[in-house]
Amino acid sequence: MPATPIDIARNLVLARFPRARAAWLGGSVALGTPTATSDLDITVLLAGPPAPYRESLRHESWPVELFVQSGESVTHFRVAERAARRPATARLIGQSHILLDADGSGERLRQECARELSEGPQRLSEKELRARRYGVTDLLDDLAGAQDANERLVVGAALWQATADLLLTANRHWIGGGKWLHRELAAFDQAGGTDFGRTLADGMRAVALGDVDPMTAVVLEVLSQVGGRLFEGFRADGPA
Template sequence: MPAIPVDLARNLVLAHFPQARAAWLGGSVALGTPTATSDLDITVLLAGPPAPYRESLNHEGWPVELFVQTEESVAHFRAAERVARRPATARLIGQSCILLDVDGSGEHLQEDCARELSEGPESLSEKELRAMRYEVTDLLDDLAGSHDANERLAIGVALWQATARLLLTANRRWLGGGKWLQRELVAFDQVGSTDFGRSLADGMRAIALGDVDPMTAVVIEVLDQVGGRLFEGFRASGPA
């Protein structure tokens, strides 16, 4: 990892949070996959006030995302994100470079978050799986029935996301947003020697050129792995 971003991040923490118990540099920079627009994702652990917050700023030419936390707020966000299967906090800490560790909490939380990431999310319930199969089936039918090019693109984006979520969660893999969803697909492919990340992206490119067949084929392949299409017989109960 380049030394300069790490040193900049550490100096920022020392200057602005002298009372910090620990701090981590996460995100693309820590993973060694930065782009020209990557920022420094810095999580800071405090013993108490101020209340947890997130702040965006610029520091010596770098955009910075600050996540100021306490142990209680870390636990709160990790629990909520486990339910959503999008472990943003666990990623920022578990896949990080430790910038500061005054009392051992930096290493302890890093190891705990890394363990959570490696264990994966809970299995989908049958109710969740049926709802996701229905969503993908419905979008697939919308794609097949649409004769408007712009509409097909919009449906294709939603179908790509829904299919990726179904594939990953059905296999007890974590989700992500934006580029992170694609990165999770790529990681899944690397483990299982599959090619869904490329196939779904190629399906989107084909939709843009007026051909829905490649996307249809890969979506059906995913559906067949989890029980097939689902429309007739699907029922979702409302609130009591």
């Protein structure tokens, strides 16, 4: 039988990290949604140095992303990413196949991270919500006023991301970068019976063709759910 991606990932970990405490295979392969360019996202837990570090390599024809962590670095990244509402480390561990578990930390951390993901991020403060509303409003005005087609497309892309961020964070849902932001939108839609992932993508396609009306409509719909457009009266204090 040909080796599976899990077999390949496990053999790599055993060969390179014989004293690892735990290891997990996460990402698209673990979720069952790989593409032709997907890599093996492998997180390895060591007792100490040389962790933490990140390395990209190729192993048995697979591109591999290694995230080599210590217990302290896992905690550090989880705290920072939870504050940013982009739980990359929690996703890699909490939605994974365990490759190695020498001391029980593999299953323990996977359960902790899975629970963290299911609980969602902290609620936006009023200050954060106002800042996001203002940012989306500003981009929406830029889109309406754009005369150059290339400028309109760039603004449309920025507005797509800012609107998705606003919608998700205002509803205590995780965000992400690139494809992960779209995937979080899809999960939000599936859970709530909405269709924002499709309508925002359709809005971007229309912007590319010179029509800003579909994007404007969906952005205004999102803004209406969180207090509406915000320009006059917005204030952001600088650092002390």
